[in-house]
Amino acid sequence: MQWQRTVSPEQNFLTIPEWEEQGVTAVFSTRIGGLSKPPYASLNLAFHVGDNPGDVLGNRKRFLSGFGYSLEDCVAAEQVHGTQVRFINEASKGLGMSTMETALPGCDGMLTCDNTALMCFFADCVPLYFFEPNSGIIGLAHAGWRGTVHHIAREMLTSIKKAGGDPDTCLVAIGPCIGPCCYTVGENVVSLLKEEINDRSSLPTVLTEYGQGTYTLDLAAANRILLTQEGIRPENITTAYLCTSCHSEDFFSYRREGITGRMAAFIAKK
Numbered sequence: 503m504q505w506q507r508t509v510s511p512e513q514n515f516l517t518i519p520e521w522e523e524q525g526v527t528a529v530f531s532t533r534i535g536g537l538s539k540p541p542y543a544s545l546n547l548a549f550h551v552g553d554n555p556g557d558v559l560g561n562r563k564r565f566l567s568g569f570g571y572s573l574e575d576c577v578a579a580e581q582v583h584g585t586q587v588r589f590i591n592e593a594s595k596g597l598g599m600s601t602m603e604t605a606l607p608g609c610d611g612m613l614t615c616d617n618t619a620l621m622c623f624f625a626d627c628v629p630l631y632f633f634e635p636n637s638g639i640i641g642l643a644h645a646g647w648r649g650t651v652h653h654i655a656r657e658m659l660t661s662i663k664k665a666g667g668d669p670d671t672c673l674v675a676i677g678p679c680i681g682p683c684c685y686t687v688g689e690n691v692v693s694l695l696k697e698e699i700n701d702r703s704s705l706p707t708v709l710t711e712y713g714q715g716t717y718t719l720d721l722a723a724a725n726r727i728l729l730t731q732e733g734i735r736p737e738n739i740t741t742a743y744l745c746t747s748c749h750s751e752d753f754f755s756y757r758r759e760g761i762t763g764r765m766a767a768f769i770a771k772k
């Protein structure tokens with residue numbers, strides 16, 4: 503189970519072929535191949551960052567058509583760095599896709615059992631993809647440092663369990679996000695994270711102190727630990743290990759660029 507890059511004149515994104523074989527399309531976009539002008543050049547997929555809405559709409563259509571989907575298949579949420587998770591069904595299809603006014607309000611995690619496609623937007627934060635094959639539940643979560651320390655991973659698994667899914671068989675994929683090479687945080691974030699991580703011996707894999715009160719944080723590793731605490735098997739987690747801040751030609755990075763575009767995470771059942 504691994505992320506794989508697809509590059510062609512019409513496509514430039516990452517997918518998980520093993521999930522595809524099991525009927526689940528999971529995609530993470532790059533910044534390549536869109537209509538937007540700097541600082542959003544060029545495949546910016548989010549309305550809220552100040553880009554020309556017509557360009558964003560064109561980019562979304564172009565991105566989705568690259569793997570056979572349209573705006574009417576998908577739902578997008580207004581992400582607020584919170585931990586609210588919602589179960590979505592076909593009645594919500596199209597919300598947040600042509601305009602941000604209709605996005606699901608205040609929601610950073612979405613799950614579905616049917617063929618509704620889910621989309622979230624990222625520039626450094628951690629995209630978490632969920633697929634529980636037995637129940638057929640799929641989901642997406644947006645985990646920046648706030649979502650991580652407030653444990654959106656647990657909220658997702660609580661909702662998956664409530665809907666009949668089993669953490670023991672649940673697969674999780676972690677998409678490109680800012681790496682420990684480029685991400686520094688202060689004591690406030692560190693102390694919140696320490697409260698959530700039960701096994702203190704795993705802390706050095708997540709945090710490295712390099713100055714007084716300053717640490718590098720590996721957000722993907724923190725989410726892996728928090729996911730395994732909730733019953734996900736380590737071998738069922740796949741990580742892209744691509745830093746959005748290091749790879750400026752491929753990805754937007756909020757830390758690196760400030761005003762910039764957003765990539766999209768996408769998941770859908772066929």
Ligand SMILES: [Zn+2]
Pocket residue numbers: 680681682683684745746747748749
């Ligand atoms: Zn980096």
